[in-house]
Amino acid sequence: MKKRTSTVALLALSAGVASAVQCSAQSSTSAQSAATGVRSSAEIVRDNPPAQYLLIKTVVGKTLGTVDARAEPIEPEGYNLLKYCWTEASVLGDWAERAGLTGQMAARALETLSWQRDLARAGYPAESLAQAIGRYEAMLVSSEFTEAARQRALEALVGELDGIKRTTTGAPQAVRATPRCEGQGKSLDLNYKTAPPDGRARFIPYLLHQVCQAQQLDADDPVRCSYWLNGKPDSPMAFAGETVYRVRWPDGTMAGGRFDPDSLRSAGIVTLRQPPPKANK
Numbered sequence: 001m002k003k004r005t006s007t008v009a010l011l012a013l014s015a016g017v018a019s020a021v022q023c024s025a026q027s028s029t030s031a032q033s034a035a036t037g038v039r040s041s042a043e044i045v046r047d048n049p050p051a052q053y054l055l056i057k058t059v060v061g062k063t064l065g066t067v068d069a070r071a072e073p074i075e076p077e078g079y080n081l082l083k084y085c086w087t088e089a090s091v092l093g094d095w096a097e098r099a100g101l102t103g104q105m106a107a108r109a110l111e112t113l114s115w116q117r118d119l120a121r122a123g124y125p126a127e128s129l130a131q132a133i134g135r136y137e138a139m140l141v142s143s144e145f146t147e148a149a150r151q152r153a154l155e156a157l158v159g160e161l162d163g164i165k166r167t168t169t170g171a172p173q174a175v176r177a178t179p180r181c182e183g184q185g186k187s188l189d190l191n192y193k194t195a196p197p198d199g200r201a202r203f204i205p206y207l208l209h210q211v212c213q214a215q216q217l218d219a220d221d222p223v224r225c226s227y228w229l230n231g232k233p234d235s236p237m238a239f240a241g242e243t244v245y246r247v248r249w250p251d252g253t254m255a256g257g258r259f260d261p262d263s264l265r266s267a268g269i270v271t272l273r274q275p276p277p278k279a280n281k
Contacts, residue, residue, distance in 0.1 A: 040226035041211060041212045041215055041217055041224065041225050041226050042102060042227075044217075049105075052105070053105050053141050055211070056106055057105070058214070059207065059214050060110055061109075061113060063206075074118065077176075078174035079122060079174070080175075081154060082154075082180055084110075084114055085181035086110045089238075091241070092208070093238035095227055098229060101145060102211060103208075104145040106208075108137070108140060115129075119161070119175070124161070124164055124165070124168065133157070136156070136157045158175055162175065188261070189236035190238075190264060192269060192270045192271070193270075193271055194233075194271070194274070198249060198250055199255075200231070200248050200249075201246070202229060203229055203237070204219075204227050204228045205242070205243055208227040220246065220256075241261070243258060243261060244257070245257060245272055253274055255272060255273065
């Protein structure tokens with residue numbers, strides 16, 4: 001019920017801006033699509049931000065382990081909406097710039113899912129909470145996720161949650177939005193190598209790979225799923241979470257799969273191996 005209520009609130013409040021946002025986005029993407037005959041994932045997101053945010057939040061909702069891994073107790077002075085520092089860089093590492101609007105949506109989806117979990121545990125009524133968060137999301141969507149709009153939306157959300165607090169039996173803890181992300185975050189850098197060493201690798205965060213699949217695109221096509229990056233074998237790359245890879249060797253052999261960089265931090269390197277040759281029958 002909570003997820004359904006949030007979705008309904010977001011759709012209702014976004015409906016008034018969807019046509020205007022979609023029209024402006026289509027003017028720039030239609031020429032590209034006509035020239036290439038191909039619509040990339042990023043273009044699809046820019047074409048219709050309201051619908052694509054709902055799609056991306058649905059994808060993110062299937063990876064709630066990422067949210068739960070950062071779960072922290074609520075401080076005695078109340079709940080800080082900015083406690084987890086969800087940013088495109090912390091969610092996607094080196095892919096933050098490449099992902100563009102898609103990355104911004106993914107970061108905000110993780111943020112709001114964290115709020116829904118924590119504030120429900122703190123005693124906020126699920127339906128009122130979902131509606132308030134839905135209005136916050138609708139403000140972001142209508143402004144194309146600008147930082148200025150986010151600050152205004154945060155102020156409005158804090159005020160709305162304060163109103164819910166005052167009318168809720170048991171008085172859940174107060175909510176604030178205090179920035180706390182200025183400090184240096186943990187390093188996401190990880191080296192990679194191929195075995196044998198002459199393979200050419202490319203990578204994409206598993207989250208973005210899943211977004212492309214949800215858009216019914218070929219997620220392994222770097223043109224349509226436009227977030228793939230070529231590997232940098234001579235320098236580390238910032239891998240923020242589970243990552244999909246593809247490697248091609250000069251003899252045409254290919255390998256693919258995915259890995260969790262967090263399990264490899266201590267070693268500092270991931271090795272992508274060429275599959276053994278198939279036995280002759």
